[in-house]
Amino acid sequence: MSTLAYGCMGLGGGWDNNPVTRENINQAHQVVDTALEVGINLFDHADIYTLGKAEKAFGNVLAERPELREKMIIQSKCGIRFADNEGPKRYDFSAQWVSRSVDNILERLQTEYLDIFMLHRPDPLMELDEIADTLSVLKSSGKVRHFGVSNMNQHQISYLQSALDTPIVVNQIEISLAKLDWLEEGIMTGNADGRDINFTAGSLEYCRKKGIQLQSWGSLSQGLFSGRDVSHHPQHIQQTAELVRELAYKYNVASEAIVLAWLMRHPAKIQPVIGSTHLDRIKACAQAPLVTLSREDWYNLYASSRGQEMP
Known part of the structure; x- marks a missing residue:
């Protein structure tokens, strides 16, 4: 598995009901080729990305070039349901919804199996035995080879794992140079200034201990430190963007x-998920594994992004 993952949320056109076009498919071909050329072989999907069109565009690539499938590791997610005639936006880990979602994902991707299937966001109404039985059937049927989660803390993962006879192999959460709670909860332990940090203590350590790969969505902070205009952002954001340029x-x-x-x-060996459809930017991201920041440079970026020196 490559140290970077390519997130396919930008494929397939807009978040609308327009059909997938030849232009969308050609774009997907170019993105896939560029990713593979620079050594990225993990492709991240979700059934909601551009309302299913991201998977459709990608599936057309596989249909037109089936030899690519064995060169890829493909993961997708389900569990988020948008507002419809039946109810508001909600999460759904029911057996019926998950089973049907996986079948639809496989149909759109035009593949017989997912290397990794992930539950997208915690469903407060999840019935443990029901979801465990559903995942077991998906695995025994050959539709799914491995399981993961997204946006879960250590307690939720541990609870789910208690009913599974196969390990959870990945947890995808939002962590980046602009979203620091995953670090702050550790250094602010016992500090009253850290009481409002929204990250469950010990989740990083739990994933590391259990061998669960941490993936970061939003890893590029939407270009905040790599080319976006930050002239109207706070001073520490501007300074961090300048520091990134200097280190580059x-x-x-x-x-x-x-x-x-x-x-x-x-040390958690975080696997960033990148989502740009700009080919040059994909190539730029692929340089990341070549860089090992010094401890001082790493802390300079951390302190700059948090806007104050370490406590």
């Missing part, structure tokens, strides 16, 4: 590579 020059790589290398420098 120092390490002779693109700014995107520095932002990702900062995540990858953590």
Whole structure:
């Protein structure tokens, strides 16, 4: 598995009901080719991305070039349901919804199996035995080879794992240079200033101990530190963007590579998920595994992004 993952949420056109076009499919071909050329072989999907069209566009690539499938690791997610005639936006881990969702995912992707199937967001109404039985059937049928979760803390993962006879192999959460709670909860332990941090203590350590791969969505902070106009952002954001540029020059790589290398420098071996459809930016991100930031440079970025020195 590659150290970076390509997130396919930008494929298939807009978040609307327009059909997938030839242009959308051609774009998917170009993105897949570029990712594979730079060594990225993990492709991340979800059934909701561009309302299913991301998987459809990608599936057309596989249908037209089936030899690519064995060169890929494909993961997808389900569990988020948008508002419809039956109810509001909600999460659904019921057996019926999950089973039907996986069948639809496989149909859209035009593949017989998923390497990894992930539950997208915690469903408060999840029945443990029901979801465990459903996942077991998916695995025994050959539709899914491995399981993962997204946006779950250690307690939720542990509870789910207690009913499964196969290990949860990945947890995908939002962590980046702009979203620091995953680090702050550790350094602010016992500090009253950390009482409002929204990250469950010990989740990183739990995943590391159990061998669960941490994936980061939003890893590039939507270009906040790698090219976006930050002139109207707070001073510490502007300073961090400038520091990223300086380090990109120092390490002779693109700014995107520095932002990702900062995540990858953590001992948890975080796997960033990148989502840009710009081919040059994909290539820039692929430089990240070539960079090992010094401890001082890593802490410079951390302190700059948090807007104050370490406590």
